[in-house]
Amino acid sequence: MKRSAFTLIELLVVIAIIAILAAILFPVFAKAKFAAKKTGDLSNVKQLSLGMTIYTTDYDDIYPSAYFHRAFNPALGGTNSGYIHWSAMIQPYVKNTQLFVSPLDSIRGHAPTCFSSSDNNSGAGIPAGQAANVCTTVNPALVPPAYIRGGVVVDEQVPRISYTVNSAVIPRMRNIGDVNRGVNVVSQTQLDNVSDTILIAGFTDNLSCLASASITATVRSASHRSTNGYSVDQANTRAYFGSQEDGATRPPIWALNYRQITTGGNQIFNLCKTTPRTDYPLSVYTGGGRIEGGDNYGLADGSAKYRKFSQTLNVNQYMWGARVYTDGNAPVLDPLTGVALP
Numbered sequence: 378m379k380r381s382a383f384t385l386i387e388l389l390v391v392i393a394i395i396a397i398l399a400a401i402l403f404p405v406f407a408k409a410k411f412a413a414k415k416t417g418d419l420s421n422v423k424q425l426s427l428g429m430t431i432y433t434t435d436y437d438d439i440y441p442s443a444y445f446h447r448a449f450n451p452a453l454g455g456t457n458s459g460y461i462h463w464s465a466m467i468q469p470y471v472k473n474t475q476l477f478v479s480p481l482d483s484i485r486g487h488a489p490t491c492f493s494s495s496d497n498n499s500g501a502g503i504p505a506g507q508a509a510n511v512c513t514t515v516n517p518a519l520v521p522p523a524y525i526r527g528g529v530v531v532d533e534q535v536p537r538i539s540y541t542v543n544s545a546v547i548p549r550m551r552n553i554g555d556v557n558r559g560v561n562v563v564s565q566t567q568l569d570n571v572s573d574t575i576l577i578a579g580f581t582d583n584l585s586c587l588a589s590a591s592i593t594a595t596v597r598s599a600s601h602r603s604t605n606g607y608s609v610d611q612a613n614t615r616a617y618f619g620s621q622e623d624g625a626t627r628p629p630i631w632a633l634n635y636r637q638i639t640t641g642g643n644q645i646f647n648l649c650k651t652t653p654r655t656d657y658p659l660s661v662y663t664g665g666g667r668i669e670g671g672d673n674y675g676l677a678d679g680s681a682k683y684r685k686f687s688q689t690l691n692v693n694q695y696m697w698g699a700r701v702y703t704d705g706n707a708p709v710l711d712p713l714t715g716v717a718l719p
Contacts, residue, residue: 415673419681422674440547459524460533479539543697548620578685580663
């Protein structure tokens, strides 16, 4: 009997066709997967923004602070008594810790600052690249037993977080020192353009950029830190903190100019990865956006939108706040003209 079979040439042709189809389809699959993650991230940001907005309805339209220390007055002792974070403050309104982790976050979220190797708020363990930072309290009376786990103090924060807040709306009001500096919580009614003012943004996945002030042999998390779109010099090279670090007298506050912070010797999003410093403009905490040069931003009206990072810095519609609402409604200056933003 004559046996039929594929020839070598025929097999090679079939393999070549399969390889060509794979080369065509794999990028399509990758784009579809990325689009799904982008949509998931947008949903997270939307729900967190809504949670923040619902929070304000229970607190006379006032937004929370980014965090505050349990030992609000350091003079009482207990400076390592841990903090209460905004993610814990709005948790009763979102009721889901997974919303705080972005599907686009390559490190699957940052840990709290204070946690031990045995207990990280929910036993989530130590994330890759981050070191356990055991916080102790000088005055145990300041820390309720619920916040002492495994014998050490832990922060009241979700176990992992991929998002931060805009300090122009959500203040870094950690203790009485910030209050004495003039930092204050903000009412939604203070905002000039609620639907286009950023409330929530994504964290960078680079630990050196986020924890630039905490670089040691191993990098501990600094996930409590808030961000903003400002600088205290016209060249956009130095951070505006929106806290007592700025001194008793408020400095001039300059809007960031996208060209100034991404060209020449001031490419802050690259520099923070290789040359950590404590005074880069705080936009390094966002990495300038993790979605094709932009990000999904949660806005102060509870909505969420994708925007290029450069768009958020448009001085004619400055999305980081035309005024610093948490710092006495301080005016923000255009770095090119020196004129206050409209």
